[in-house]
Amino acid sequence: MSNSDNHTVRVFGSASLSNLGPGFDTLGLCLRGIGDIIEARFSSKPGITVASSAPIPLEARNNTAGRAAHLVMTKAGDKRGLHLHIEKGIPIGSGIGGSAASASAGAWAANLLLGKPFTKEELAFEVLEAERLASGGALHGDNALPSLLGGLILTSPVSPLDYRRIELTRPMHLVVVLPKRTILTTDARTILPSVVPRLEAVHNASDLAFVLHSLMAGDWDTLAPYMMRDRIVEPARASLLPCYAAVREAAMDAGACAVALTGSGPAMFAIVNDAKSASEICSAMVEAAGEEANGIVTQADMHGVRECT
Numbered sequence: 001m002s003n004s005d006n007h008t009v010r011v012f013g014s015a016s017l018s019n020l021g022p023g024f025d026t027l028g029l030c031l032r033g034i035g036d037i038i039e040a041r042f043s044s045k046p047g048i049t050v051a052s053s054a055p056i057p058l059e060a061r062n063n064t065a066g067r068a069a070h071l072v073m074t075k076a077g078d079k080r081g082l083h084l085h086i087e088k089g090i091p092i093g094s095g096i097g098g099s100a101a102s103a104s105a106g107a108w109a110a111n112l113l114l115g116k117p118f119t120k121e122e123l124a125f126e127v128l129e130a131e132r133l134a135s136g137g138a139l140h141g142d143n144a145l146p147s148l149l150g151g152l153i154l155t156s157p158v159s160p161l162d163y164r165r166i167e168l169t170r171p172m173h174l175v176v177v178l179p180k181r182t183i184l185t186t187d188a189r190t191i192l193p194s195v196v197p198r199l200e201a202v203h204n205a206s207d208l209a210f211v212l213h214s215l216m217a218g219d220w221d222t223l224a225p226y227m228m229r230d231r232i233v234e235p236a237r238a239s240l241l242p243c244y245a246a247v248r249e250a251a252m253d254a255g256a257c258a259v260a261l262t263g264s265g266p267a268m269f270a271i272v273n274d275a276k277s278a279s280e281i282c283s284a285m286v287e288a289a290g291e292e293a294n295g296i297v298t299q300a301d302m303h304g305v306r307e308c309t
Helices: 064-076 098-113 121-134 144-149 185-190 198-217 234-238 244-253 275-289
Strands: 008-018 027-043 048-052 081-087 152-155 163-166 173-179 258-261 268-272 293-299
Touching (some): 027 064, 027 098, 048 064, 081 098, 144 152, 234 258
Antiparallel strands (some): 027 081, 027 152
């Protein structure tokens, strides 16, 4: 191997929120300061090798980071081997996009080692395809695309490569509460209704439109009525989290603008008006959980996957 082949990169793949109330498989938001770190280098061994102390698949074909890196190397026509070491900063099955964070970090790490021949947008398919491993076989962009691109993403559930990045007009402060229990996305999808009454579908479509309007206007105070009355997905998944109602009530009583499950849960998030009130709202939500839980005060991340030192 040449000296350049001995180069090592470290990449941070951001966690993300998904759904944001009525936006099932449609809305996602990148989170600041929460994520997975991948250290990558070229290897004399063929293919992709993966190492981690976390209880995750280490076969590259079954690992979202390994799969994403392989797809990027194939896209570039480069047959060198890669070694990835994954530091999981996102609890497994927490609902904040851990598999997507690893996929975006794996793809970007391979891209950096190759000399960055591709833009983030040009790697969207590879990240989505890798995330397929954790999403039950279908392509889903509501975690993968925010983690890759940053910001608020609107994506098509039918064709995730049809997406839009929605600009936020002011900083968004957030509280995320992580109960220490695991809910896997594949399991949480099995309890969703297979048939939805027309009236409920109409209400959800309307509420999603109002959520988008509030977010685009930077008007967090108008979010609650629309973000918090999902009639289809959140009620089903809330049954998996005994503290759901208590955390939701505590957040609103403490001054949150809106609160909801993220993804399949168990994580819940609150949108708040400022950093000053965030700590108090976080404490209230953690206490209301009535079980072991971690609370995080953070913001929306507009950057997405990045190299770190």
